[in-house]
Amino acid sequence: MEIQNSFLHSGNAGDVLASLPAMREFYRKTGIKPILYLRKGVKAFYYEGAVHPVKNSGGESVMLNDNMIKMLMPLLKAQPFLEDVREWTDEEIGTDLDNIRETNVGMPGMSINRWYFYVYPDLACDLTKQWMEVSDSDKDLAKGKVIITRTERYTNPNIDYAFLKPYEDDLIFSGTMREYNIFCMTYDLNIRKLTVNNFLDLAQAIKQSRFHMTNQTMANQISTGLLHPCILEVCTFAPNCIVFGEDRYDFMAQKALEYYFNLLYKKPPNKGGFAIDKSQVDQPNAVAI
Numbered sequence: 700m701e702i703q704n705s706f707l708h709s710g711n712a713g714d715v716l717a718s719l720p721a722m723r724e725f726y727r728k729t730g731i732k733p734i735l736y737l738r739k740g741v742k743a744f745y746y747e748g749a750v751h752p753v754k755n756s757g758g759e760s761v762m763l764n765d766n767m768i769k770m771l772m773p774l775l776k777a778q779p780f781l782e783d784v785r786e787w788t789d790e791e792i793g794t795d796l797d798n799i800r801e802t803n804v805g806m807p808g809m810s811i812n813r814w815y816f817y818v819y820p821d822l823a824c825d826l827t828k829q830w831m832e833v834s835d836s837d838k839d840l841a842k843g844k845v846i847i848t849r850t851e852r853y854t855n856p857n858i859d860y861a862f863l864k865p866y867e868d869d870l871i872f873s874g875t876m877r878e879y880n881i882f883c884m885t886y887d888l889n890i891r892k893l894t895v896n897n898f899l900d901l902a903q904a905i906k907q908s909r910f911h912m913t914n915q916t917m918a919n920q921i922s923t924g925l926l927h928p929c930i931l932e933v934c935t936f937a938p939n940c941i942v943f944g945e946d947r948y949d950f951m952a953q954k955a956l957e958y959y960f961n962l963l964y965k966k967p968p969n970k971g972g973f974a975i976d977k978s979q980v981d982q983p984n985a986v987a988i
Contacts (some may be wrong), residue, residue, distance in 0.1 A: 704731045704782065707792040709738040710800075711762040712771055712898070716920035717811040718796050720830040721822035723780045725794075728821070732782035735775060736790060738797075739763045773899035774921075779832060794819065807937035811920075827943050831924025833902040840904035841893060844871040845964070848913040849882050853934040855914070855951060860886040862957055866964070869909070873901060873918060910963045915940045922947075930959045 706722055708715050715737065722733045741762050768786055775784040796815060799806070804814040816823035824830075847870055849860075863870060863886065870890040872879045879892045895901045902921045905911050910928035913919045919940055922929040928946035935951065942949040946966070948959040 703793050704729075705734050705736060705790065705793045706796055707736045707738060707787060707794070708796045709741040709762055710797065711917070712767055713915075713917035713920050714762075714799075714811060715771060715775070716831075716917060716924065718815050719775075719778060719924065720812055720824050720826055721796075721815040721819060723778075723830050724822045724824040726780040727824075732780055733794075734782045735784045736787035736792065737763055737768050737771070737784065738787040739765060739768055741797075770897045773897045774833075774902055777833065777899055806939070808939055810941045811939050812923075812941070826941070829924065829926045831902070831921065833899070833906050833921075833925060836900070836903035836907065838903075839907075840895075840900065841871055841908040843869065844908050845869055846871055846873050846893065846905055846908045846911045846913075846918075847882070847890070848873045848911070848916050848918040849932070850874065850878055850914060850916050851881065853915040853937055855932050855934060857951075858932060858953060858956060860888070863888060863890075863960075869964075871908075873904065910946065912960070928963055930956065930963065932956070 704725070706718075706725075708718060710718075722735065726732050739761065742759065772784055775781060798818045799814040802818050804817040806814065810826075812826055813823075845866070847860075860882070867888060867890050870888070871893050872882060872890055873893040873895070874882075876892070882888065883890065893901075893904055895904065898917070898921070901918060902925070905918065905921050905927055906925055908927075910930065911918070911922045912930045912932075913922065914932040915934050915937070919929070919931060921927075923940070923942075926944045926947070929942070929948070931940060931942050931947075931949040933940075933949050933951050940949075946963060948955075948962075950956045950959060
């Protein structure tokens with residue numbers, strides 16, 4: 700039975716999270732909860748010049764290492780449709796999710812979540828419905844804040860976040876210290892950095908937040924899975940994250956970013972917790988985007 704319901708993934712954290720809808724569909728159809736195995740140490744190449752923080756002990760870029768698996772485990776194990784999540788130690792596997800890299804799935808474009816459907820069509824499902832579950836945190840991780848996530852890769856070079864200066868007190872950055880320093884120095888911003896112990900903490904922070912601003916990151920998969928209000932920076936040469944749902948937008952132009960920010964910033968949250976002074980928020984005007 701464990702061979703039948705065993706799934707293997709060697710990809711980076713975002714790809715692992717993007718595969719959850721397929722495994723959730725497996726459980727819905729079969730009534731059998733999958734066991735997900737994570738394989739560390741597979742070499743990574745994204746594109747020439749890409750900077751990624753996940754390295755092996757020799758300093759080489761890999762998709763998963765010990766720390767990344769440790770960070771992922773609590774969030775993955777919190778998903779009620781998974782039986783267990785384990786590090787792979789050469790067990791026999793029923794479904795190899797790494798086959799997305801051996802098949803034409805439209806990589807690096809299309810939709811990361813749908814890549815798995817092209818290889819395993821019986822696992823296709825409705826991505827417009829919430830597919831990640833995250834419990835509420837007793838801690839104040841990001842209540843009333845706008846969480847910003849921006850990596851060094853898959854960015855849009857035409858975007859300028861300096862317009863956020865008046866909102867510094869309401870912003871909090873999620874990412875590595877290097878990413879945080881680059882973002883603040885590039886756009887002359889003084890905002891707080893979010894500290895989390897694992898990606899379950901991050902998911903709980905995103906769930907608490909006013910909304911999430913991100914590029915095509917692992918954190919974006921969390922916002923997507925939760926259908927949380929979000930503004931996504933689209934990478935023009937690898938657009939592979941699809942946005943849908945209420946209060947969820949993507950952009951390729953500066954005016955669109957600022958329009959969506961104002962739109963979400965002035966909107967009260969669906970669930971209580973904070974109030975917004977609308978008099979301090981610019982009213983969005985119709986723009987050509």
